[in-house]
Amino acid sequence: MERFSRSIDLDGKMWREDLAVNRAWAQALREAGLLTVAEEKKIQRGLRAIKKEFRLSRFVFLPEDEDIHVAMERRLTELIGATGAKIHTGRSRNDQVVTDFRLYLKRRVPELQAVLRALVEALIAHAEATQAIILPAYTHTQQAQPIRLAHYLLSLCFALQRHDEQLRQFVERIDEMPLGCGAVAGTAFPIDRKKLAAALGFKRVMQNAIDATGTRSFCGEIVFICSDIGTTLSRYAHDFILWSTQEFGFIDLGEKFATGSSMMPNKKNPDAFELVRGKAGTLLGLLTGMMALQKGIPATYSRDLQEDKRLVFEALQCAEDCLLVFAGALETLRFRAGNMFAR
Numbered sequence: 199m200e201r202f203s204r205s206i207d208l209d210g211k212m213w214r215e216d217l218a219v220n221r222a223w224a225q226a227l228r229e230a231g232l233l234t235v236a237e238e239k240k241i242q243r244g245l246r247a248i249k250k251e252f253r254l255s256r257f258v259f260l261p262e263d264e265d266i267h268v269a270m271e272r273r274l275t276e277l278i279g280a281t282g283a284k285i286h287t288g289r290s291r292n293d294q295v296v297t298d299f300r301l302y303l304k305r306r307v308p309e310l311q312a313v314l315r316a317l318v319e320a321l322i323a324h325a326e327a328t329q330a331i332i333l334p335a336y337t338h339t340q341q342a343q344p345i346r347l348a349h350y351l352l353s354l355c356f357a358l359q360r361h362d363e364q365l366r367q368f369v370e371r372i373d374e375m376p377l378g379c380g381a382v383a384g385t386a387f388p389i390d391r392k393k394l395a396a397a398l399g400f401k402r403v404m405q406n407a408i409d410a411t412g413t414r415s416f417c418g419e420i421v422f423i424c425s426d427i428g429t430t431l432s433r434y435a436h437d438f439i440l441w442s443t444q445e446f447g448f449i450d451l452g453e454k455f456a457t458g459s460s461m462m463p464n465k466k467n468p469d470a471f472e473l474v475r476g477k478a479g480t481l482l483g484l485l486t487g488m489m490a491l492q493k494g495i496p497a498t499y500s501r502d503l504q505e506d507k508r509l510v511f512e513a514l515q516c517a518e519d520c521l522l523v524f525a526g527a528l529e530t531l532r533f534r535a536g537n538m539f540a541r
């Protein structure tokens with residue numbers, strides 16, 4: 199059961215956020231008169247020491263550390279004694295975990311956007327360099343109108359820029375603080391949540407504690423955007439796969455992003471694009487999982503929700519990898535303008 203119950207391998211990623219939440223909470227407790235100035239100082243000192251341990255990769259997770267929140271409090275109490283346990287006053291892991299998660303996504307999603315923008319830049323550079331190249335556009339996999347290669351490449355740019363906008367809007371929407379909502383219905387202590395939100399860099403405070411601790415709509419939304427990115431890339435990957443065949447001969451794949459066959463030296467397999475296409479299926483599975491997770495439980499926190507991070511983290515990594523590999527494969531392939539024109 200202990201192994202089954204542990205989520206530290208996943209939520210350990212959120213140590214920066216958990217520390218920030220602890221530091222802001224300690225200050226809020228002192229301001230509410232629940233900690234003395236000396237107690238808060240002691241706690242802040244302990245939290246600074248823990249930060250250093252994480253920074254130097256010296257923080258040791260113990261088998262009994264179920265999740266990042268438990269690990270933090272355990273270590274704080276080890277370092278400064280019983281005062282450490284007071285940090286849990288007036289809060290629950292239920293409001294803590296979604297606060298960490300929203301903070302984490304506010305930091306992580308812009309990283310995905312940067313990778314996405316790098317692919318947009320690469321496409322624009324290719325479009326600029328290949329303006330003279332003409333090829334047939336296909337509908338129903340049948341030849342349709344003649345187009346410039348640049349027109350085709352830029353069509354992916356437009357799609358990606360829409361995804362960039364979806365991500366921007368997502369970050370804007372999740373920028374509200376659940377902390378102070380307790381397990382389900384708030385905290386009995388006079389915590390200044392507006393001040394707390396400002397200290398943590400949240401734009402707004404979540405208004406309804408039941409909603410704040412129970413909703414995982416934002417998880418479904420980010421996994422959907424990742425899955426949408428995967429689906430877009432999959433459509434374009436499919437074209438590049440067709441274009442790499444002997445029959446089309448529109449592109450020559452770079453060696454680093456393809457594999458050969460010792461038995462059939464004529465082969466150069468478009469693995470990068472095939473994997474991108476395949477992972478779009480994986481992403482769709484994660485989305486189904488994320489929605490099913492919420493569908494199956496009552497309105498407020500149930501432990502099922504711990505699975506949210508597995509699905510969201512995997513979706514973010516998968517979408518990012520697809521973008522990186524697509525960009526790499528694009529950068530290393532050669533367009534065969536003669537063949538494109540000849541068709």
Ligand code: ARG
Pocket residue numbers: 205209265291292295501503504505
């Ligand atoms: N590790 C848990 C999660 O990710 C934290 C919340 C646990 N809350 C509880 N009441 N057991 O959801």
